[in-house]
Amino acid sequence: MKDNFKSGFVTLVGRPNVGKSTLMNHLIGQKIAITSYRPQTTRNRIQTVYTCEEGQIVFVDTPGIHKAKNKLGNYMVRIAERSLTEVDVILWLVEPTTFIGAGERHIIEQLKKVKTPVILVINKTDKVKKEEVLTFIDAYRKEMDFDEIVPVSALKGDNTDVLISCIMKYLPYGEAFYDEDTVTDQPERQIVSELIREKALLSLEDEIPHGIAVVIESMKFRKASGKRDRNGKADAMEGKNNINPSIVADIEASIVCERESHKGIIIGKQGAMLKRIGSKARPEIEEMLECKVNLQLWVKVRKDWRDSDLYMKNFGYNPKDPE
Numbered sequence: 001m002k003d004n005f006k007s008g009f010v011t012l013v014g015r016p017n018v019g020k021s022t023l024m025n026h027l028i029g030q031k032i033a034i035t036s037y038r039p040q041t042t043r044n045r046i047q048t049v050y051t052c053e054e055g056q057i058v059f060v061d062t063p064g065i066h067k068a069k070n071k072l073g074n075y076m077v078r079i080a081e082r083s084l085t086e087v088d089v090i091l092w093l094v095e096p097t098t099f100i101g102a103g104e105r106h107i108i109e110q111l112k113k114v115k116t117p118v119i120l121v122i123n124k125t126d127k128v129k130k131e132e133v134l135t136f137i138d139a140y141r142k143e144m145d146f147d148e149i150v151p152v153s154a155l156k157g158d159n160t161d162v163l164i165s166c167i168m169k170y171l172p173y174g175e176a177f178y179d180e181d182t183v184t185d186q187p188e189r190q191i192v193s194e195l196i197r198e199k200a201l202l203s204l205e206d207e208i209p210h211g212i213a214v215v216i217e218s219m220k221f222r223k224a225s226g227k228r229d230r231n232g233k234a235d236a237m238e239g240k241n242n243i244n245p246s247i248v249a250d251i252e253a254s255i256v257c258e259r260e261s262h263k264g265i266i267i268g269k270q271g272a273m274l275k276r277i278g279s280k281a282r283p284e285i286e287e288m289l290e291c292k293v294n295l296q297l298w299v300k301v302r303k304d305w306r307d308s309d310l311y312m313k314n315f316g317y318n319p320k321d322p323e
Helices: 020-028 071-085 102-112 132-142 162-168 187-202 260-267 269-288 309-314
Strands: 006-016 044-053 055-062 091-096 118-122 148-149 213-223 244-257 291-301
Touching: 006 148, 020 071, 020 091, 020 118, 020 162, 020 244, 020 260, 055 162, 118 132, 118 162, 118 260, 132 148, 148 162, 148 291, 162 187, 187 244, 187 269, 244 260, 244 269, 269 291
Parallel strands: 006 055, 006 091, 091 118, 118 148, 244 291
Antiparallel strands: 044 055, 213 244
């Protein structure tokens, strides 16, 4: 390893739905954090790793900072605000606008309390004219003295190489925290549950998604039976991308909701909605696990689980300790 190698932790903060997870996934070149058009998609602190010749960046994706309405919301906000003092660089993502609302001003007040370098990232620049970007930069520059301001498009990857260079400027010299092949510290079961939740978020009605959790009940790997179809051809999955057709992951997962009325909607007529969620999640799970997947989904009702310490802990959100 080079003597001038740099390494450090970088947190992404911002209001819900500004593209934090999309940006992180693009920077590391792999989908780890789920994304959707719905706010508050990310619930836990997620670490991913970017490694190059110059250094290693450990990205910490956090839930969006918002006004909490229940214990789960309080948990999410604590994770996001606590990360500000535990990293080497802060990336604050905002949308391209000159309007700075109450939510953004709350974040500014939090950022002014820390000594950590702050890089303002104006995301979604693909949705505006290039000449307008300077007006957005000026609006935010009047509010706070940022160490850097970088306009990007996380969706299209525009200017993300400049962002990486800016981050490296503020990282300390030191050895890598992870080996160069590591991309995340998230367990496979956690990533699988989040991929299923993502597909549910994208498929279900507006009033349901915030009230769901996904629990992996069982995840076991076995050798494939080697069955062929009626024409004698091997399974179509064989040779597809990097998927090993000789291994099968049997996964049983429960989608947890808060109302009996929601359960019927999640299942759908003759199970159509549940099948749709499973069929959308399965290919991405197979790509991540690099094997065939047999996915079985169920739906359970746990009334008001987002305000229950016991249920939150059972579902992977410890209300007492955001770590």
